[in-house]
Amino acid sequence: MATKSGAAASKAASGATRSRSRKATTAQKSRTQKAGSTNYSADELLKYYRDMLLIRRFEEKAGQMYGMGLIGGFCHLYIGQEAVVTGIQASMQESDSVVASYRCHGHMLACGMDAKGVMAELTGRRGGYSKGKGGSMHMFSREKNFFGGHGIVGAQVPIGTGIAFAQKYLGENSVHFCYLGDGAVNQGQVYESFNMAALWKIPIVYVIENNRYGMGTSVQRASASTELYKRGMAYGIPGVQADGMDVIKVRDVAREVIQKVRGGAGPYILEVMTYRYRGHSMSDPAKYRSREEVQKMRSEHDPIDQLKKLILDNKLGEEDALKKIDREVKDIVSDAAEFAQNSQEPDPSELYTDVYAAPL
Incomplete structure (x- = not known):
């Protein structure tokens, strides 16, 4: 009887251990699974939260x-558009x-460029990424593979197509x-680029950030076809649309697109439906919308806010952790603003540097 009792106790203990193990495994999974079909980790979500918040606070300070x-x-x-670049960069x-x-x-910022250098360029200072010569729309970082801001509507499209062609020509994966x-998609140079990219199967993703207004004109008033992801159909370029206000949805669609393009399928169009809260530029009062x-x-x-709710509702992060991120981001932006204001202005001789790829 004693032996049977011991065996029963051992069996019960073993069962309890398995039960605890199953509970622990379930708890662990809850830290990495999304309600739905997509998996992610708590660390990933907290990083996305930080990256988006940095962009938001930086722009507010700017x-x-x-x-x-x-x-x-x-x-x-x-x-308002932070989820787009954060999801794609991920x-x-x-x-x-x-x-x-x-x-x-x-x-x-999403590419990893330092907030101090970006803010200093906005103020036209020597410590900026383009040494104070580029300003808001024309700064670059070869180290981070960021080839600019461009001030002319649609002008970056043939440039980007050329960069992608160079990467293919050099055998880079x-x-x-x-x-x-959305305002640029009606430009002729965009379609010239589509044709070349499709003809040579260039590894490029054309990301159309559809924030619903081109300056003060809505997409419905400016475009005969408002499904912008279909604009490449005449060239055989596939396209897809994503919810640009949800960083997880952007990331997941982008991953699928990238896998196809990197696999040799050629160009792809990714339209992300987003929204800008401010006017087209700082001088725009945005009276064309209510x-x-x-x-x-x-x-x-x-x-x-949507990502914050997802983190808290699924217990993938605590309120204190989010507040800590808020403080860290605030400090980064404050330091960037201080650096930008204290950085020296460029010397007039700087006008003659970087004009050509190699010195004359």
Whole structure:
């Protein structure tokens, strides 16, 4: 009887151990699974939260400094669109490259460019990425494979196509990401680029950031065809549309697209449906849309708020951890603003440097 009792106790203990093990495994899985079909980790979500928040706070500070007269010229803010570049960047390889339009501060930060250097360039200082000569729309980082902001609508598309062609010609297993807006898709040079990319199966993803307005004109008023991801059909370029207010959805669609392009399928069009909260530029009062429209997007679809809710609801992070990230981001942006204001202005002789690829 004693032996049977011991065996029963052992069996019960073993069962309890297996039960605890199953519970532990279930708890561990809950830290990495999404409600739905997509998997992610807590660390990934916290990183996306930090990256998007950095872009948001940086742009808010840039808007402040513009209002104070510390930033001159044109300045186009990315507030509201943070999930687009964050989700796509999360799906890229280090060797992949990027070219963007004039609304490009967020792309620079997402590529890993230092906030101090970006802010210093906005203020036209020597410590900026283009040594104070490029300003908001024209700074570059070869080290981070970021080939600019470009001020002319659609001008970055043939440039990006050329960069992607060079990568293929050199035998690199890289994908190029060319960002353009909904207003640029009606430009002739965009279709010339589509034709060349399709003809030579160039490894490029054309990312159309559809924020619904080209300056003050809605897509419906400017485009006969509003399904912009289908614009490459005449050239045999496939396309897909993603929810640009959800960083996870952007990332997942981007991963599928990149896999095809890197596998040799040729160019692809990725249209992301997003929304900018501010005007086209700092001088735009945005009277072409109602305050209620903007508020509805902020309250129901804000990409940062949605991710924060996902993290907290699924117990993938604590409120204290998010507050810590908030403080860290605030410090980074404050330091960047201070650096930009204290950095020296470029010497006039700087006008003659970097004009040619090699010195004459």
